[in-house]
Amino acid sequence: MNLRFLQTVIAVSTTGSLAGAADMLGLSHSAVSLQIKALEDELQIRILDRSTRPPRLTDDGLSVLEYGEQLLKLAADIRSIGQSDSLVGAVKIGVVPSVLVKLIPPALANLRLAHPKLSIDIATGMSDDLMSDVAKRKLDFALLTQPGMIPDGLTESVICEEPLDVIIAADIPAASTREILMENPFILFNRRTWTGQQIDHYLRSEKLQVKLAMEIDSIEAIEALVAHGLGVSISPRRVGFPESDPRLRRLPIGPPFLLRRLTLVQRDRGPRKRVAKALERELKRIAGQTATTGMEAPDSHG
Numbered sequence: 001m002n003l004r005f006l007q008t009v010i011a012v013s014t015t016g017s018l019a020g021a022a023d024m025l026g027l028s029h030s031a032v033s034l035q036i037k038a039l040e041d042e043l044q045i046r047i048l049d050r051s052t053r054p055p056r057l058t059d060d061g062l063s064v065l066e067y068g069e070q071l072l073k074l075a076a077d078i079r080s081i082g083q084s085d086s087l088v089g090a091v092k093i094g095v096v097p098s099v100l101v102k103l104i105p106p107a108l109a110n111l112r113l114a115h116p117k118l119s120i121d122i123a124t125g126m127s128d129d130l131m132s133d134v135a136k137r138k139l140d141f142a143l144l145t146q147p148g149m150i151p152d153g154l155t156e157s158v159i160c161e162e163p164l165d166v167i168i169a170a171d172i173p174a175a176s177t178r179e180i181l182m183e184n185p186f187i188l189f190n191r192r193t194w195t196g197q198q199i200d201h202y203l204r205s206e207k208l209q210v211k212l213a214m215e216i217d218s219i220e221a222i223e224a225l226v227a228h229g230l231g232v233s234i235s236p237r238r239v240g241f242p243e244s245d246p247r248l249r250r251l252p253i254g255p256p257f258l259l260r261r262l263t264l265v266q267r268d269r270g271p272r273k274r275v276a277k278a279l280e281r282e283l284k285r286i287a288g289q290t291a292t293t294g295m296e297a298p299d300s301h302g
Helices: 003-015 018-025 029-043 059-080 104-114 126-137 177-183 193-203 219-227 273-287
Strands: 090-097 118-124 141-145 154-169 187-188 213-215 230-238 248-252 259-267
Touching: 003 018, 003 029, 003 259, 018 029, 018 104, 029 059, 029 273, 090 126, 090 187, 090 248, 104 118, 104 273, 126 141, 126 154, 126 259, 141 273, 154 187, 154 219, 154 273, 177 230, 187 193, 187 219, 187 248, 193 230, 219 230, 219 248, 259 273
Parallel strands: 090 118, 090 141, 187 213, 187 230
Antiparallel strands: 141 259, 154 230, 154 248, 154 259
């Protein structure tokens, strides 16, 4: 099977006509027709419905289109093996939603600028789902919050550390973090997430009996609710976001200090390790490393 013939089917679908495909590929109209006919003869199916003007892809033609796109992506990945400098091919990256605004976009933009033949697809989800998809080869790698344990066959690289703070509305009177957490309605980050579980474990280990008011799966939503005086919460000091919001006050936790680590998880062995390494360097360059030493210890126990 000639991959160029599959490329011709894709061009017909993209442009909507044989003439458009010919222009796109730099071929004659008759050459495009002959390639389609050769593929039809080889597969013993009809790819084009020639009773319409312009001809349209049949149902079998749409199947050829779908598989052809996958085959051409695989061919590009195979060619990338011999590329010493430029990264080419298609990669699928998983990310947790909280890094999708400030950290991932500039990192991927810089990666694409340096490697324009690299095709990048993004999937979002919770950390445990993303890690499972990496293990199942549904994703090439994923940027997620650090789990307690990495399954066999996967490796992780820490990108940055984000301190977790108690957050309160700016007009709440000053008090110890312990009093603030126990005396105000508490908005908890979803315990299905690893960060939510980390916060819940901290509250239990410190014997902080909070007045649970809501459980929300969006950091932005939690901070907006707190800013409007609907409760207090614990939230990460996210990379790239302003350190101070005039509507909020951040009170560092500690000791013990509470940190959220962002890590890039990938398989031990795989064809995308060079891409993962390039993305890791770019993410670390943008994020930097958040220092965890020398932080001023807050009065968390009154």
